[in-house]
Amino acid sequence: MKNTKDNKASGIPVPTIRRLPLYHSFLLTIKNKERKYISAPDIANELQIDPTQIIKDFSYLNVKGKTKVGYVTSVLIKILEEFLGYHISRKAFIVGIGNLGSALIKYHRFHNEGMEITAGFDINPEIINTKTNNLKLFHIDQFQEKINETPVDIGIIVVPADQAQKIADLMIKSGVKAIWNFSGTPLSAPDNIIIENTSIDSGLAMIKWKLHENKPLIYKNRML
Amino acid sequence: MKNTKDNKASGIPVPTIRRLPLYHSFLLTIKNKERKYISAPDIANELQIDPTQIIKDFSYLNVKGKTKVGYVTSVLIKILEEFLGYHISRKAFIVGIGNLGSALIKYHRFHNEGMEITAGFDINPEIINTKTNNLKLFHIDQFQEKINETPVDIGIIVVPADQAQKIADLMIKSGVKAIWNFSGTPLSAPDNIIIENTSIDSGLAMIKWKLHENKPLIYKNRML
DNA sequence: TTTTAATAAAGAAATATTTCTTTATTAAGA
DNA sequence: TCTTAATAAAGAAATATTTCTTTATTAAAA
Ligand SMILES: NC(=O)c1ccc[n+]([C@@H]2O[C@H](COP(=O)([O-])OP(=O)(O)OC[C@H]3O[C@@H](n4cnc5c(N)ncnc54)[C@H](O)[C@@H]3O)[C@@H](O)[C@H]2O)c1
Ligand SMILES: NC(=O)c1ccc[n+]([C@@H]2O[C@H](COP(=O)([O-])OP(=O)(O)OC[C@H]3O[C@@H](n4cnc5c(N)ncnc54)[C@H](O)[C@@H]3O)[C@@H](O)[C@H]2O)c1
Numbered sequence: 404m405k406n407t408k409d410n411k412a413s414g415i416p417v418p419t420i421r422r423l424p425l426y427h428s429f430l431l432t433i434k435n436k437e438r439k440y441i442s443a444p445d446i447a448n449e450l451q452i453d454p455t456q457i458i459k460d461f462s463y464l465n466v467k468g469k470t471k472v473g474y475v476t477s478v479l480i481k482i483l484e485e486f487l488g489y490h491i492s493r494k495a496f497i498v499g500i501g502n503l504g505s506a507l508i509k510y511h512r513f514h515n516e517g518m519e520i521t522a523g524f525d526i527n528p529e530i531i532n533t534k535t536n537n538l539k540l541f542h543i544d545q546f547q548e549k550i551n552e553t554p555v556d557i558g559i560i561v562v563p564a565d566q567a568q569k570i571a572d573l574m575i576k577s578g579v580k581a582i583w584n585f586s587g588t589p590l591s592a593p594d595n596i597i598i599e600n601t602s603i604d605s606g607l608a609m610i611k612w613k614l615h616e617n618k619p620l621i622y623k624n625r626m627l
Numbered sequence: 628m629k630n631t632k633d634n635k636a637s638g639i640p641v642p643t644i645r646r647l648p649l650y651h652s653f654l655l656t657i658k659n660k661e662r663k664y665i666s667a668p669d670i671a672n673e674l675q676i677d678p679t680q681i682i683k684d685f686s687y688l689n690v691k692g693k694t695k696v697g698y699v700t701s702v703l704i705k706i707l708e709e710f711l712g713y714h715i716s717r718k719a720f721i722v723g724i725g726n727l728g729s730a731l732i733k734y735h736r737f738h739n740e741g742m743e744i745t746a747g748f749d750i751n752p753e754i755i756n757t758k759t760n761n762l763k764l765f766h767i768d769q770f771q772e773k774i775n776e777t778p779v780d781i782g783i784i785v786v787p788a789d790q791a792q793k794i795a796d797l798m799i800k801s802g803v804k805a806i807w808n809f810s811g812t813p814l815s816a817p818d819n820i821i822i823e824n825t826s827i828d829s830g831l832a833m834i835k836w837k838l839h840e841n842k843p844l845i846y847k848n849r850m851l
Numbered sequence: 852t853t854t855t856a857a858t859a860a861a862g863a864a865a866t867a868t869t870t871c872t873t874t875a876t877t878a879a880g881a
Numbered sequence: 882t883c884t885t886a887a888t889a890a891a892g893a894a895a896t897a898t899t900t901c902t903t904t905a906t907t908a909a910a911a
Contacts, residue, residue, distance in 0.1 A: 680870080696877085874890080881885085
């Protein structure tokens with residue numbers, strides 16, 4: 404009852420938010436082709452999404468298209484970047500500089516999307532006090548000390564599953580606002596801590612289920 | 628109208644499928660503690676999910692719990708593994724042996740979850756005809772030839788965004804049934820091809836949005 | 852200038868998913 | 882044995898999300 408109104412006000416569906424980076428990525432390629440306008444049916448055709456879904460998604464951002472023409476590419480890109488906060492840089496610490504952690508450190512797109520990884524932590528003595536991709540790596544015991552020097556909003560967890568909760572507790576105690584959890588294990592945390600789980604295993608579960616079942620899903624455009 | 632019935636028959640919600648690997652992962656830790664039974668409220672407490680959600684999820688798998696006791700841990704694990712097809716091994720080729728591709732190759736859990744990566748492909752002459760983690764790496768031009776020798780169901784795309792569609796087309800032509808796309812760009816494909824997009828950028832979008840907005844989501848337990 | 856066709860917008864409807872409510876069951880304790 | 886409290890089950894209700902339908906707008910073609 405109270406929630407209903409609140410939601411009507413903020414209003415944007417979670418799946419819409421998840422689609423926005425894909426729109427952004429696609430629109431950049433359009434802009435490179437110097438196309439001033441892009442229409443929902445054109446995007447729909449490329450992205451295999453229902454065109455009315457796209458219009459609806461954009462309408463949550465209060466972008467208006469022009470009948471018979473579409474949207475102004477550059478405006479669309481700018482509004483997406485503003486909404487997604489690409490211009491507001493958030494600092495992050497990453498814990499677990501193994502296979503996946505190293506890949507994340509080298510993922511340059513985070514920088515464009517407004518996240519700056521400013522330090523890495525591990526327990527492996529071989530890599531402590533070295534650098535990966537120009538990022539300084541410290542022992543996990545220095546986490547609190549380093550976050551006191553330069554506070555960060557986001558903690559990225561890329562340690563083995565059985566270590567994840569411990570690292571999460573440390574992050575929470577140290578004052579991070581959001582935890583990005585790649586460990587594949589769910590985390591316990593107070594309500595005011597933002598938790599985002601990226602579970603690669605869920606993706607495999609979907610693939611194997613779809614390979615096994617031969618039934619199509621009912622919603623046609625389930626991209627994410 | 629037709630769909631409604633079909634769905635009632637197959638019936639399992641997509642978010643449920645995505646949660647199953649997390650349950651599985653958690654239950655393994657319970658089994659290690661030699662706990663014969665586990666109740667929905669106990670799982671709920673650890674995983675921060677509504678207990679009735681958990682009961683509902685399990686009921687889709689036709690697992691019955693026992694009043695006042697819960698579920699038999701080992702049975703639950705077995706049924707999850709069966710449903711998720713962990714015992715049926717699917718072969719996969721991976722294309723793009725860069726930062727992320729290398730991490731995926733070294734991710735041992737895929738093996739337990741019934742996916743076997745049997746060859747890797749790239750264009751970088753320095754790595755072609757070498758091995759990573761005991762996996763043979765070939766030039767992308769040999770993709771068709773290799774898939775003819777040993778057919779695979781799954782193609783994993785981990786190349787830069789502007790190369791992704793080209794690789795997808797090659798995979799489709801070569802007869803893969805499912806494409807797992809990590810490139811961050813949506814792919815066009817015929818309806819009979821299964822596409823699963825794992826977009827790390829969507830995760831960051833959610834985090835940044837939550838950091839910016841201070842409104843909680845309405846569904847309490849949105850883990851994925 | 853008039854007509855046509857392509858498009859966005861807005862809202863209704865359909866569908867999906869979660870959460871709440873009630874009931875039945877049963878292990879454990881009185 | 883009887884009572885109590887914990888639990889699962891089932892279904893109703895609430896909420897979220899997608900898809901469909903209708904309408905209005907307008908660029909381009911006739
Ligand atoms: N590799 C992948 O492609 C992949 C995919 C999906 C999920 N994951 C998950 O990501 C996590 C890491 O995977 P990985 O393949 O990079 O493993 P990894 O073993 O290569 O890396 C883990 C790193 O964490 C460090 N570490 C361990 N305990 C620590 C602690 N208490 N404090 C700080 N650092 C610690 C280790 O020294 C190591 O460097 C795992 O939970 C895994 O399930 C990995
Ligand atoms: N690194 C990450 O953490 C990360 C995270 C999310 C998404 N991604 C996405 O995954 C993809 C790969 O990222 P990365 O960081 O591993 O990049 P990378 O540059 O390290 O690896 C890309 C690899 O693809 C190979 N390649 C390029 N064109 C090819 C072609 N036509 N055929 C075969 N191989 C080809 C390159 O030689 C290289 O080895 C990108 O689309 C990126 O956006 C990466």
